[in-house]
Amino acid sequence: MRSARACRHNHFDDPNIPDEERLFRRIHLTHIVQGDGGKSEVSSAAFRDIELSVNLE
Numbered sequence: 398m399r400s401a402r403a404c405r406h407n408h409f410d411d412p413n414i415p416d417e418e419r420l421f422r423r424i425h426l427t428h429i430v431q432g433d434g435g436k437s438e439v440s441s442a443a444f445r446d447i448e449l450s451v452n453l454e
Contacts (some may be wrong), residue, residue, distance in 0.1 A: 420451040 416418075428443035 422451050 422443070424439055424443050428440045429437050432438035439454045
């Protein structure tokens with residue numbers, strides 16, 4: 398298993414995942430904020446971590 402430090406610097410585009418594949422990121426409830434008009438939206442803070450975990454559809 399690679400360390401977190403190694404993961405931060407070894408990014409690559411996995412050729413086994415097609416460009417048209419839909420990816421989903423789990424968003425923690427603390428990243429849901431009230432936006433304009435009272436609608437809930439995802440805070441930009443949810444995407445600041447350079448290591449994003451995703452699920453394939």
